[in-house]
Amino acid sequence: MNEPVRVGLFVTCLVDLFRPSVGFAAAKLLEEAGCEVYVPVSQTCCGQPAWNSGDKADTADIAKDVIKAFEEFDYIVAPSGSCAGMLSKHYPELFADNIAWKERSTKFAMKVFELVSFLTDVLKVERVEAAINAKITYHDSCSGLRELNIKNQPRKLLNSIEGVTLSEMKNPDVCCGFGGTFAVKYSDISNSIVTEKIENVENAEADLLLAGDLGCLLNMAGKLRRTGAKTEVRHVAEVLAGMTDTPPIGGKA
């Protein structure tokens, strides 16, 4: 029998703090696909806040910690396109001029995947065992879409669920206005962008808005709940894992 695939789950700081149920959903999906899941206790954050603030020294310190904690696994999987993109695209960029860490970070980066695309593209998962009766609209988070080419993978798995109807919003691939610290540093601009986004979400007349990145989801859920809209919000992993018994992000509409 084949050796099981050993996966280090990089759960991301937002999931760890705000929505552990996404981490458990990710673990469930990975285990059901035949992986052994490990959660190194030393993980904190991927370093994006420092990286995108121009603080390369702190980013490098954090990146080295992440690499050391995870490089022993066959794969490193994160339930976030943005954090997976940081680990797989930006760590090698960060260490491009560092002889000691260039190769190590590149080797590490090649094993990093975003959860849903890991399931479909690497583990060749065709369908998931979940049941939910809902009209769903899916937002393509920017990093996952443009850095990791994640577009059809979540839709494919969602379509495999009996009871799911996908209702595409207008411009699902346009930014929600989160952008990490952008949302608080330029909150008025961010508000204008998310206002347009949730207009499109509402026009899709879905029960549920899903995406693969908790940052975007917190932003859109926060706006939807503030405006009193009807669409509820969850991370795509929760639906794929059939774990929708917890209240949605930001609570019920």
Added chain:
Amino acid sequence: MQITSPTFKANSSGALKDPQLQKALKHVKSNFIEKRASAVEALPEFDALRDSAVSIKNHVLENLDIYLETFEKNVTKNGGHVHWAATASDARGQILDICRRVGAKSVTKGKSMISEEIGLNEFLEASSIPPIETDLGEYIIQLRGEHPSHIIAPAVHLNMDQVREEFQKKHTHLPADRELSEPESLLKEARGILRDKFQQADVGITGANFLIAETGSTIIVTNEGNGDLTQSLPKVHIVIASIEKIVPTLEDMSQFVRILARSATGQEMSVYTTLSTGPKRKGDPDGPEEFHVILLDNGRSGMIGTEFQDMLRCIRCGACMNHCPVYHAVGGHAYGWVYPGPMGSVLTPQFIGVDQAGHLPNASTFCGRCEAVCPMKIPLPRMMRHWREQEFEKHLSPPSHRRNLSLWAWLAKRPKLYRISTALVARGLWLLGGFKRRTSFLPFAGAWTKHRDMPTPQGGTFVVQWNLGKRPPRSIETWRRVK
């Protein structure tokens, strides 16, 4: 022009509250994007052309001196003159010298962002040589005393009623009750006025989209034909172009032309693609008697060999701003200098200093749509990040932001302390959210809760729960396998 980039935040808040501007920006969001997408879709080799154009431009930038000297040699051979301008002030001086020498009383201008970059209009006005903008959009904003808000659609921030109002206010020699309800009538009026200006002008100034080294030609691509009248009717034609506009051959240029208009307006080609190769020759029916090319550096050669070199590939199509959610929200003027949108957020700190323009590379969500549509595949978000690095190194970012960042980084490097702190925060916010699972007020997060609620955590953190043995619900098979 007056720099307002340091007040970007205030500028953008004003822009968000300006109903006329917001109405006008809707056109950018829909028209440009849809037209580009269908033009690209209709050309299977579009991506291959992009790759080819990128490699041509990279080659040029590696050999810029050779191609510029070849260009100069060929312009001279054709009977024209090349003037090397290291700075904006050099370029202005050279243009003024030519105008004074020929006794110019008026000057017509084709659309040129380089002339904006060097502040040419204000300078010529102060020197008593009134410049007349002949591109319709440029003409309108000149009447209004404004600068372009978009590099290819300078008046995109305006609606038709604002243009009508301006024409009624400024064209006082025309009957007050004239018909101006349709775009065509506005266009006809501007055309009538500009016709006289073209014929009176002593000097015509245009920009250049490309400079061709092998032939010494300059090229403009336009849709109105005003550029052609500007450069062929007056006695003197001055081209003002920056040094990175050079391409080696005519054949190379044809590749750029194929991606430029498609990326910009979604046209297969612009209506006019005009090559200027020297002054009027013997036997030519028309054309200028003198042909001058001002080659502007203005700091560009200093970008070569730096992390900003790729920016010199930019062909000024405007696709990045057409696809930018921030530009869509606030328009071009909020950026506070000549170049708006993502390309401006990279270029502006280069020209006016990152201390002045620090907001611009920060005011991006890094959504990456600009890079995805850039015909020259310029890694715009990465370059904005390079500016953030310079800001950080020079301690220019706001002290409060630096403090928060270093506290967070300090914690992120101490996993045990991080576990305890995040557990406390998760528990505290969970209590705050209660059954609603959200809060509309959060200390220190006013910028967030001003516009949206904050969803609250579920109580415990994931890593702690997992390491205490909590597992997801499992099927019997999964239990057997993972034990």
